[in-house]
Amino acid sequence: MDSTERPRGPRLEWTVVPSDIGPLLLAATPEGLVRVEFHAGPDRADRMADALISRLGADAWHPAPGEEVLLAEPIRQLTAYFAGTLRRFELPLDWRLSSGFNRQVLLELDRSVPYGSVVSYGELAARAGQPGAAQAVGNAMGSNPLPLVVACHRVVENDGGIGGFGGGVETKRTLLALEGVLPQPLF
Numbered sequence: 001m002d003s004t005e006r007p008r009g010p011r012l013e014w015t016v017v018p019s020d021i022g023p024l025l026l027a028a029t030p031e032g033l034v035r036v037e038f039h040a041g042p043d044r045a046d047r048m049a050d051a052l053i054s055r056l057g058a059d060a061w062h063p064a065p066g067e068e069v070l071l072a073e074p075i076r077q078l079t080a081y082f083a084g085t086l087r088r089f090e091l092p093l094d095w096r097l098s099s100g101f102n103r104q105v106l107l108e109l110d111r112s113v114p115y116g117s118v119v120s121y122g123e124l125a126a127r128a129g130q131p132g133a134a135q136a137v138g139n140a141m142g143s144n145p146l147p148l149v150v151a152c153h154r155v156v157e158n159d160g161g162i163g164g165f166g167g168g169v170e171t172k173r174t175l176l177a178l179e180g181v182l183p184q185p186l187f
Contacts, residue, residue: 012058013070014049016040020082020178021171024148027052028070032092035145038167056096078148084178087115089149097145104128105140110150116179120158134158142166148175 012034014027025040025048026033034056037048053060068075073091080086095103108128113119119127121134121141130136141152147166153175157163165172176182 012060016045029094031094033074034094102140113154118154118156122158
């Protein structure tokens with residue numbers, strides 16, 4: 001099927017949107033936003049989408065810009081987030097790409113770490129009922145299928161270091177500066 005044709009059966013809608021941190025691939029199912037991926041430039045976006053389509057076994061639709069249906073609200077909210085006018089995403093989420101401990105930690109992160117705050121890996125492990133599982137929390141953050149929306153950039157090292165990030169450390173710094181946690185760069 002041509003990916004610009006709207007499928008009739010179970011579907012996955014995907015697109016690439018520009019952002020302050022580079023192009024983002026967004027994907028949604030009728031259940032909700034299912035994937036956000038960083039660095040979705042033209043050379044990578046189709047491969048990212050193909051991998052997701054294969055994993056979910058869904059018919060895919062890649063609408064023209066402005067013709068999104070399932071992604072219209074996620075795009076609107078991401079635009080508002082980067083403009084500094086949205087502090088909490090209110091979107092239905094499709095969690096099928098996360099399970100077990102990883103999902104438990106991501107749900108706790110989403111529930112208890114608001115915009116403009118940070119939590120250490122160890123503290124998040126304790127909040128999720130697994131004290132001492134800081135390294136496992138780091139793995140959960142690395143497997144987050146919904147970064148930005150489920151804000152793994154807000155998780156930092158126990159000693160106050162910034163920690164890693166799937167979108168890159170500079171992206172993490174940019175997001176924390178946007179939320180007022182870190183000072184904006186001078187240049």
